[in-house]
Amino acid sequence: MAAIATSFSAAAAIAHRRSRPHLQLVARRRAPFSTAASSSSAPSAAAAGFGWTDALRVASDTGLDDESDLSGYFRKVDICNRGMDKKGQFVEFLVEDQVVGYIHKGFTDHLRDFNDVFSIVSGNNCNSSLEHVTLHSSLKTQEDRTIAIGNVIKGLGELIPGIRNELYPVTSSYGTPVYFSLERAAAPYFGIKAYGVHMNGYIEADGEKSLWIGKRSDVKQTYPGMLDHLVAGGLPYGISCKENIIKECEEEAGIPRSMSTNATSVGAISYVDIDGFRYKRDVLFCYDLRLPADFVPNNEDGEVDSFRLIPVRHAGNIIRRTDYFKANCNLVIIDFLFRHGYIKPDYHGYLKLLQSLRSGDCS
Amino acid sequence: MAAIATSFSAAAAIAHRRSRPHLQLVARRRAPFSTAASSSSAPSAAAAGFGWTDALRVASDTGLDDESDLSGYFRKVDICNRGMDKKGQFVEFLVEDQVVGYIHKGFTDHLRDFNDVFSIVSGNNCNSSLEHVTLHSSLKTQEDRTIAIGNVIKGLGELIPGIRNELYPVTSSYGTPVYFSLERAAAPYFGIKAYGVHMNGYIEADGEKSLWIGKRSDVKQTYPGMLDHLVAGGLPYGISCKENIIKECEEEAGIPRSMSTNATSVGAISYVDIDGFRYKRDVLFCYDLRLPADFVPNNEDGEVDSFRLIPVRHAGNIIRRTDYFKANCNLVIIDFLFRHGYIKPDYHGYLKLLQSLRSGDCS
Numbered sequence: 028m029a030a031i032a033t034s035f036s037a038a039a040a041i042a043h044r045r046s047r048p049h050l051q052l053v054a055r056r057r058a059p060f061s062t063a064a065s066s067s068s069a070p071s072a073a074a075a076g077f078g079w080t081d082a083l084r085v086a087s088d089t090g091l092d093d094e095s096d097l098s099g100y101f102r103k104v105d106i107c108n109r110g111m112d113k114k115g116q117f118v119e120f121l122v123e124d125q126v127v128g129y130i131h132k133g134f135t136d137h138l139r140d141f142n143d144v145f146s147i148v149s150g151n152n153c154n155s156s157l158e159h160v161t162l163h164s165s166l167k168t169q170e171d172r173t174i175a176i177g178n179v180i181k182g183l184g185e186l187i188p189g190i191r192n193e194l195y196p197v198t199s200s201y202g203t204p205v206y207f208s209l210e211r212a213a214a215p216y217f218g219i220k221a222y223g224v225h226m227n228g229y230i231e232a233d234g235e236k237s238l239w240i241g242k243r244s245d246v247k248q249t250y251p252g253m254l255d256h257l258v259a260g261g262l263p264y265g266i267s268c269k270e271n272i273i274k275e276c277e278e279e280a281g282i283p284r285s286m287s288t289n290a291t292s293v294g295a296i297s298y299v300d301i302d303g304f305r306y307k308r309d310v311l312f313c314y315d316l317r318l319p320a321d322f323v324p325n326n327e328d329g330e331v332d333s334f335r336l337i338p339v340r341h342a343g344n345i346i347r348r349t350d351y352f353k354a355n356c357n358l359v360i361i362d363f364l365f366r367h368g369y370i371k372p373d374y375h376g377y378l379k380l381l382q383s384l385r386s387g388d389c390s
Numbered sequence: 391m392a393a394i395a396t397s398f399s400a401a402a403a404i405a406h407r408r409s410r411p412h413l414q415l416v417a418r419r420r421a422p423f424s425t426a427a428s429s430s431s432a433p434s435a436a437a438a439g440f441g442w443t444d445a446l447r448v449a450s451d452t453g454l455d456d457e458s459d460l461s462g463y464f465r466k467v468d469i470c471n472r473g474m475d476k477k478g479q480f481v482e483f484l485v486e487d488q489v490v491g492y493i494h495k496g497f498t499d500h501l502r503d504f505n506d507v508f509s510i511v512s513g514n515n516c517n518s519s520l521e522h523v524t525l526h527s528s529l530k531t532q533e534d535r536t537i538a539i540g541n542v543i544k545g546l547g548e549l550i551p552g553i554r555n556e557l558y559p560v561t562s563s564y565g566t567p568v569y570f571s572l573e574r575a576a577a578p579y580f581g582i583k584a585y586g587v588h589m590n591g592y593i594e595a596d597g598e599k600s601l602w603i604g605k606r607s608d609v610k611q612t613y614p615g616m617l618d619h620l621v622a623g624g625l626p627y628g629i630s631c632k633e634n635i636i637k638e639c640e641e642e643a644g645i646p647r648s649m650s651t652n653a654t655s656v657g658a659i660s661y662v663d664i665d666g667f668r669y670k671r672d673v674l675f676c677y678d679l680r681l682p683a684d685f686v687p688n689n690e691d692g693e694v695d696s697f698r699l700i701p702v703r704h705a706g707n708i709i710r711r712t713d714y715f716k717a718n719c720n721l722v723i724i725d726f727l728f729r730h731g732y733i734k735p736d737y738h739g740y741l742k743l744l745q746s747l748r749s750g751d752c753s
Contacts, residue, residue, distance in 0.1 A: 202738050268735040291731035295741060312735045366729055368654035372631040372675045375565050378658060378753050390741050 074252030099347025110301030129218030297387030437615030462710025473664030492581030660750030
């Protein structure tokens with residue numbers, strides 16, 4: 028039987044020694060890790076600046092606030108949904124007359140040199156500055172487009188940092204025709220819809236549920252050292268949501284297929300976040316997996332530093348009181364809190380918070 | 391241990407004898423009970439025209455269609471969200487400068503006689519036909535307004551049928567100040583937000599879940615003889631969602647407080663339906679309750695004819711293939727199907743259907 032909030036990784040012991048206690052939570056809300064949402068493509072070499080000791084202290088402090096106060100959750104939703112007032116700085120990216128994305132007007136200047144790949148079109152109404160971006164008419168097949176745009180992205184060099192060598196399908200909405208595939212790191216620069224799978228793994232013992240929470244490796248390219256779900260990943264081209272969750276379960280937490288096949292789809296969340304040239308339009312398919320009480324996760328791809336089993340209420344406290352979680356994970360756990368009755372209808376703002384979990388174009 | 395799909399009520403046996411088999415489901419989609427959404431305030435004396443035998447046959451037929459085809463679910467959402475093209479026939483109902491509802495222009499003609507209660511205000515822009523409805527300035531307290539409007543509703547007689555003698559709080563959104571209370575049957579005529587609690591009661595045995603489904607009494611005022619959740623009810627003035635669910639559990643299904651206190655809030659659905667003078671703006675708080683496998687519900691208020699335990703997949707088939715369920719119950723069960731993994735992300739239309747479950751003003 029797994030003990031609650033006990034380390035199961037030698038790496039965790041190192042993380043403990045590395046951790047720096049900080050009790051002034053409110054004052055620290057703007058500490059370096061609070062800007063993680065905007066630093067994802069340029070992570071610092073340092074870790075997030077907190078350890079499990081800090082997280083567990085914050086999680087279990089019963090005197091800090093009232094769990095019916097949802098304001099901390101609203102702030103986390105806001106962090107994922109910034110910049111809508113800057114939508115006018117972007118133009119539509121059309122393929123076969125369908126809107127597949129949005130591109131910053133400033134970014135289009137970098138695409139003008141590649142006029143055998145992109146066409147930057149002026150509007151024909153009275154406002155001649157209106158434009159949209161489309162593909163050169165010679166690029167008719169998925170494969171041609173994928174190769175041509177891939178070459179442009181290489182040509183842009185440091186303008187698009189953090190190349191992952193992982194391709195995302197480009198569509199107007201999920202399940203509709205795929206026009207081409209695009210490097211994952213480039214997705215927000217073209218404002219394409221990006222889909223992911225996020226799984227809350229939990230145990231239930233004596234009527235109490237606890238979530239397995241991961242702490243990302245300090246050397247991971249994006250959001251190093253931050254808290255994360257048990258399993259999550261982008262949805263690359265050519266794999267179903269369920270197969271992707273099974274694959275990620277194996278790689279990220281050592282969960283065998285015999286167990287992960289029971290992962291249950293439970294809905295989706297979405298957000299839209301504008302930051303500089305980047306326009307993130309993400310939809311995350313959410314999964315729950317109830318695990319045996321004696322299961323212990325084991326990271327196999329080096330992306331996770333350590334795991335802890337944390338009572339659900341305590342995980343909620345971490346979300347409300349800190350910026351320790353990778354920004355979008357907050358939303359998937361808030362969704363879990365709704366579905367499992369931890370956020371209750373009579374808490375002020377219940378319906379507004381529930382709605383806000385699909386602030387993006389959930390299609 | 392409860393057997394699947396077996397009757398637990400003597401009344402059910404009567405219902406069986408009364409039932410008329412009908413196998414041509416597609417052709418029968420426009421049978422009398424398919425118009426139940428619009429006949430709720432004027433129910434016919436006859437029951438819904440089907441029995442458990444019909445429902446169970448439809449539910450378990452494996453050859454009829456493919457469960458990944460969501461079109462049957464979309465149709466059920468549409469039935470609850472009619473008439474948005476007629477929104478222009480309504481004017482705002484304002485109290486203390488807040489929009490609390492919408493009233494049909496034709497219905498306002500009936501309110502003009504009560505000019506010590508309602509003020510019908512012409513707009514002051516170029517379109518002089520623009521109006522809104524508000525309360526007479528002398529009605530300053532909740533109590534004064536409740537009494538005055540209650541008297542108007544009595545005065546309107548048959549114009550508002552099906553008086554329930556149950557008061558709904560009138561607000562601009564859930565948890566905000568209550569301006570007065572309004573007879574439940576009048577709610578759609580004033581277009582006020584109406585809140586309800588709906589509970590899916592289920593068992594899990596051998597990894598398979600089954601839902602307890604009720605069949606409404608043939609003499610119930612609204613939706614007689616139709617299928618229903620185990621427990622559901624409007625949210626009257628002065629009671630919390632949780633206390634209401636506990637109360638309805640006792641009255642509708644004989645579930646003791648020791649069990650019903652485990653009912654878990656899981657989210658909410660909403661819809662907006664315009665039909666004649668009626669403008670329904672409903673928000674339903676959804677609950678799940680996992681019941682012991684040997685629990686047998688027992689209706690105590692005469693509103694339910696009988697209950698059956700139906701495998702979740704079979705309940706989904708009834709929703710997709712028939713109009714047997716009371717219209718809004720379909721949506722709450724579809725929400726259950728999403729949260730419990732029966733509707734899967736790779737089914738075409740997944741995100742659109744998920745979004746459609748909150749088509750109304752979910753606030």
